[in-house]
Structure formats: structure tokens, C-alpha cells
Amino acid sequence: MRICLIFSGWVLSPQWVSNNMFVCKDCGFKSLTLQGKCPYCGAWNTFVQSAEDVKDVAKKSGKYQRSVKISEVTEMKEERVFTGITEIDRVFGGGIVKGSVLLLAGAPGIGKSTLLLQIASSVKKVLYITGEESAAQIKIRSQRIAKGLDVQLLSTRDIVEAIHEAARIRPALVILDSVQSFKNSNGSAAASPSAIKEITSAIVEYAKTTNTAFILSGHITKEGILQGPKVIEHMVDGVFYLEESPVHGYRLLYSTKNRFGNTNELAVFHMTGRGLETVDDPSAFFLSGRADSPGSVAVCSYQGSSPFIAEIQALINITSFQYPRRQVTGLELNRAYLIIAILERYVGLKLSTCDVFLNVAGGIRISETGSDLAAAAAIISSYRKKPMPNDIVFTGEIGLGGEVRGVSRLEERIRKAEGLGFKAIAVPRAGVKYRGKKIKVIDIGHIKQLEDLLVNKGSRPDPSSSVHCDGIGG
Ligand SMILES: Nc1ncnc2c1ncn2[C@@H]1O[C@H](COP(=O)(O)OP(=O)(O)OP(=O)(O)O)[C@@H](O)[C@H]1O
Numbered sequence: 001m002r003i004c005l006i007f008s009g010w011v012l013s014p015q016w017v018s019n020n021m022f023v024c025k026d027c028g029f030k031s032l033t034l035q036g037k038c039p040y041c042g043a044w045n046t047f048v049q050s051a052e053d054v055k056d057v058a059k060k061s062g063k064y065q066r067s068v069k070i071s072e073v074t075e076m077k078e079e080r081v082f083t084g085i086t087e088i089d090r091v092f093g094g095g096i097v098k099g100s101v102l103l104l105a106g107a108p109g110i111g112k113s114t115l116l117l118q119i120a121s122s123v124k125k126v127l128y129i130t131g132e133e134s135a136a137q138i139k140i141r142s143q144r145i146a147k148g149l150d151v152q153l154l155s156t157r158d159i160v161e162a163i164h165e166a167a168r169i170r171p172a173l174v175i176l177d178s179v180q181s182f183k184n185s186n187g188s189a190a191a192s193p194s195a196i197k198e199i200t201s202a203i204v205e206y207a208k209t210t211n212t213a214f215i216l217s218g219h220i221t222k223e224g225i226l227q228g229p230k231v232i233e234h235m236v237d238g239v240f241y242l243e244e245s246p247v248h249g250y251r252l253l254y255s256t257k258n259r260f261g262n263t264n265e266l267a268v269f270h271m272t273g274r275g276l277e278t279v280d281d282p283s284a285f286f287l288s289g290r291a292d293s294p295g296s297v298a299v300c301s302y303q304g305s306s307p308f309i310a311e312i313q314a315l316i317n318i319t320s321f322q323y324p325r326r327q328v329t330g331l332e333l334n335r336a337y338l339i340i341a342i343l344e345r346y347v348g349l350k351l352s353t354c355d356v357f358l359n360v361a362g363g364i365r366i367s368e369t370g371s372d373l374a375a376a377a378a379i380i381s382s383y384r385k386k387p388m389p390n391d392i393v394f395t396g397e398i399g400l401g402g403e404v405r406g407v408s409r410l411e412e413r414i415r416k417a418e419g420l421g422f423k424a425i426a427v428p429r430a431g432v433k434y435r436g437k438k439i440k441v442i443d444i445g446h447i448k449q450l451e452d453l454l455v456n457k458g459s460r461p462d463p464s465s466s467v468h469c470d471g472i473g474g
């Protein structure tokens with residue numbers, strides 16, 4: 001049976017369609033003519049001539065490149081450009097790999113251009129292309145944060161002009177601030193999804209063919225996601241976010257994607273008149289101001305390549321709604337649901353009648369399951385209204401049976417807690433050889449044991465009553 005496409009009164013055979021049509025790159029809508037605006041998705045300048053149909057490929061051969069044996073591929077040393085700022089190099093995975101394209105995303109005014117200028121001041125042969133500010137404005141900022149800055153500056157919004165200049169001077173690093181401010185040569189509006197996609201694609205291609213490192217800055221929306229199509233996060237080699245911490249307004253730089261290094265690396269900076277200054281011991285900063293109150297527990301988790309100690313807070317209140325609320329900030333919501341269910345079953349907490357609020361202090365996010373034990377300890381502590389000792393830190397994953405499971409690099413975690421002066425660390429029972437010199441290692445096999453750690457545990461109320469939540473008395 002012959003399948004035909006009916007379009008604007010025309011009846012077309014599929015064979016004719018494949019080679020003579022124009023396709024919208026955003027939604028795939030096909031048209032006989034080149035159109036400015038897609039009638040289906042409304043995007044502008046997204047029509048391209050239809051590529052050769054895959055089914056025709058088998059008939060032709062010879063004009064495509066051939067595969068090679070991996071042993072015949074010429075080896076290339078992974079060369080890196082170092083920013084000279086230790087914490088930034090660490091988050092980037094040990095400098096910026098030549099030929100890679102990194103994206104630095106952040107809210108307006110968070111300090112992206114400041115950070116980029118500081119990076120520019122430490123690298124030799126940088127081309128700084130700005131689509132947002134004039135060269136004179138960059139100079140004013142450089143006098144404040146990077147005196148004696150030696151970079152090539154170009155203020156343009158035309159990506160073709162930008163790439164031509166990069167090709168002319170062949171810098172070691174190109175900084176492009178910001179990807180949303182550039183327009184394509186075909187005049188598509190800056191910041192439109194198709195323009196952002198095309199610009200990123202052109203930069204990636206140029207970077208790979210000339211082995212030039214790029215850092216692009218990008219704006220994020222009010223919802224905290226990158227402005228533009230999600231696909232650009234797939235196109236680049238690394239995605240880094242600069243965010244403001246609710247504590248003291250510190251800036252947090254962390255990676256969510258890195259093809260050449262660990263993800264979840266975190267660096268903490270302080271915004272000063274001289275630019276962003278590194279906070280040397282972020283764990284101490286996140287623990288500062290910690291109250292010795294029920295629901296506050298120290299957690300040792302891994303952020304990228306380093307152990308990291310932060311504070312998890314829980315607040316349990318008897319609910320005044322029909323359904324109890326679960327509000328979780330900084331931890332995985334689904335993980336919190338699991339921990340709540342396990343605590344109900346194995347510790348006897350009546351959490352189905354309580355609102356549960358969980359928060360990681362300082363605005364950081366912990367995505368690893370090694371934070372389970374601390375989250376459970378914080379919930380128990382708030383529910384029982386008894387603090388956990390301030391000098392114990394918790395690490396461990398919780399299984400569905402309430403058993404506490406092993407975590408990676410436990411020894412490093414113990415050493416980190418020891419270095420920060422904690423007196424004890426609660427860890428999974430499953431074997432750790434290093435027992436600490438100045439720290440007591442407490443083995444926890446099951447979450448039931450957590451209750452034994454509560455301060456004044458002997459005076460706690462009867463767990464079978466449902467009125468042990470804060471604000472109820474008890
Ligand atoms: N003279 C100054 N002294 C101290 N801090 C300053 C000074 N000028 C600017 N800042 C800080 O720098 C921040 C702006 O930094 P920057 O321009 O690098 O942000 P950005 O993320 O690039 O913003 P945009 O999205 O608008 O490009 C301000 O919010 C402020 O905190």
C-alpha cells in the first residue's frame with residue numbers, strides 16, 4: 001500500500017518528501033516552502049532543508065567516512081587550561097580540558113561575569129567576548145577585581161564575528177558572556193531557543209575542531225532552570241551552577257555535569273569588593289551557628305571528590321490539615337518519603353499524623369544516599385524533642401528493612417569528621433578498618449539504635465502516643 005502525505009492540497013509520495021522539503025528543527029513540522037515562522041510551534045527561523053532520509057542511505061555508499069580500529073586512532077594528551085584558582089579548578093575536574101565547552105549558569109547578578117573575569121586574569125591568552133557589557137564596563141570591573149588584567153576584549157552580539165575573532169587570534173581560552181545575548185548570522189532573535197541551540201552547536205563544533213577551551217555563561221530563570229532549550233546542557237561538556245547560599249549570601253559553585261571530572265563538586269565563595277574569595281573550609285562554614293536543639297544533626301556526605309559535613313534539620317509538628325505535609329529542601333524528596341515510612345514501621349513514630357519539614361542548612365543539596373542516617377536521626381530527634389549530641393556526625397544509607405548499609409569512602413569521611421573536631425561518628429556496622437584516633441566510631445546496624453543516642457533518652461515520652469510532636473507538649 002502506498003502511503004501519501006496530504007499537505008495544502010498536494011499529494012506527495014514519501015520519496016519526494018524526503019529530499020525536497022523543509023523541516024522545523026524544533027518540532028519536526030514539514031513544509032514545501034521555506035518559512036520564517038513555524039505554523040505549528042510558532043518558532044522563528046527554524047526551517048532547514050530536509051536531510052537525506054535514512055532509508056535512502058543503504059542505496060548509496062562511498063561518500064561517507066569509514067570507521068577505524070580504536071588501536072589506529074591517534075592518541076591525544078588530555079591537556080588542561082588551569083584557572084589558577086584552586087577551588088574552581090577542582091570543581092572543573094582539575095582545570096579545563098582543551099577543546100571542551102563549559103557552561104556557567106546562574107541567576108542575574110549572582111556574580112558570573114565577576115567569576116569569569118577572575119578566571120580570565122589567571123589564564124594566559126584569553127579572548128573575553130561580551131554580549132552584555134561594553135569593553136569599557138569590563139575595564140571598570142577589572143580595575144576593581146583583576147588589576148593588570150591582560151586579555152583581548154571583544155564586545156559583540158554576533159556569534160559569527162565572535163568565532164572569526166577566536167579563529168584569528170587562537171586563544172587558549174574563550175569566554176563568552178552570555179550565550180543568551182548572542183544572535184545568529186541569520187538574524188534570529190537573541191535568547192530564542194533556536195538561536196541558543198544553534199550558537200551552542202557552532203561553538204561546540206569550533207571548540208572541537210580547533211582544540212580551544214570555552215566557558216559560556218548562561219542565565220537561569222526564576223524557576224532555577226537554564227533559560228533556553230534543555231538540549232544545550234547535553235551539547236556542552238560541563239554544566240556548573242553559581243548560586244547564592246541563604247547563609248551570609250555566600251556563593252556556591254557546583255557541577256551537575258562534567259565529561260572530564262566528578263559531578264557534585266562544590267566550592268564556596270564570599271562576594272567581596274575585590275571579587276569572589278574562596279571560603280577555605282566550607283564544612284566549618286555550614287556548621288557555624290548550629291543550634292544545640294532537637295532536630296539538628298550533622299551529616300557527612302560526599303560532594304564530588306571530597307567529604308563534606310553539613311547540618312540537616314528536621315521539624316515535626318502535628319498536622320492541622322487533612323493530609324500531613326512533607327516539605328524537603330536540599331535532600332531527595334522520594335528518599336525522604338522512604339525514610340519516613342521506615343521510621344513509622346521500625347521505630348514506631350506516628351508520622352502519618354505529623355507534618356515533616358526537612359532542610360539542609362546553608363542551601364546546599366545532598367543527592368547521595370549516605371545522608372539517610374542523618375535525616376532519620378534528625379526526624380527522631382525532633383519527634384522525641386530530644387537533641388542528638390552536637391558532637392556526633394552521621395553517615396550511612398538506610399535499607400527498606402531499617403538496616404544501615406555501607407557507604408563509599410567511609411574512612412575518608414571518618415578522617416574528615418575527626419579533622420573538624422567531632423567526638424563521634426555514627427557509621428554503618430558493615431566493616432570499617434579505620435577506627436579513628438581522636439574520634440569514637442559508633443557502629444549502627446539498624447535505625448532502632450538511633451534512639452539510644454538521644455540526649456536524656458531516659459526521660460523521653462512513650463512512643464505509642466501520637467502527641468509527641470513539637471508544639472503539642474509532652
Ligand atoms: N563595587 C562592588 N563591591 C562589591 N560587590 C560588588 C560591587 N559591584 C558589584 N558587586 C557584586 O557583584 C554582583 C554582580 O556581579 P556580576 O555582574 O558578575 O553578576 P552577573 O551574574 O554577571 O550578572 P548579570 O546576570 O547581570 O550579568 C552584584 O550583585 C554585587 O554582589
Ligand SMILES: [Mg+2]
Pocket residue numbers: 112113114132177
Ligand atoms: Mg554578567
